[in-house]
Amino acid sequence: MTAPEPRHPLADLDETVHQRARLGILAVLAETREADFTHLKTALGLTDGNLGRHLEVLVESGHVTLRKGSDGRRRRTWVRITAQGRQALRSEVELLRQLLHIAELTDPGSGA
């Protein structure tokens, strides 16, 4: 019998939020609160289809809401972060902070 090994903090990262594009979307929205589809697409270097799919995931999970509107001639979709989305980003950042702490403690500053 050996004691159970402790789980690494990164084992608890939430893929809904950690996934690169979705983390980017939430980070942009945390800065601006609301952003339109085209701005998100450009800022994160995503295609229409890709951004659309990731937004679907984030709407389903309650992290963002969408609002359709128009800007004179153009139809626009505005995306806003929810309180739950902000909380999830905060939890992710807290876990990443632990990772950075580990990296700082253990990085020998050389190429190993």
Added chain:
Amino acid sequence: MTAPEPRHPLADLDETVHQRARLGILAVLAETREADFTHLKTALGLTDGNLGRHLEVLVESGHVTLRKGSDGRRRRTWVRITAQGRQALRSEVELLRQLLHIAELTDPGSGA
């Protein structure tokens, strides 16, 4: 004509390193330098198959190397982080540090 919008730092995250399980593997190895398959599996809460597939990706990309050995009766696989792997983890951490900076500047501390 409008000026091109700046890309968000997260647009440049490297999926090879950012993906949850692989980031976990590299973070554990940066701490311990070398770890065996079973330890990684337990620490990160992964299945054999899952860990095996992620290690294949990291070996292919030059971030880790594998060494087979035995520990008395048991066959073991040791995993070691390479200089390139350590550098990639450092770049990821640097990008995440920018994200934390953004989050700190913009987090209103309320549920917004």
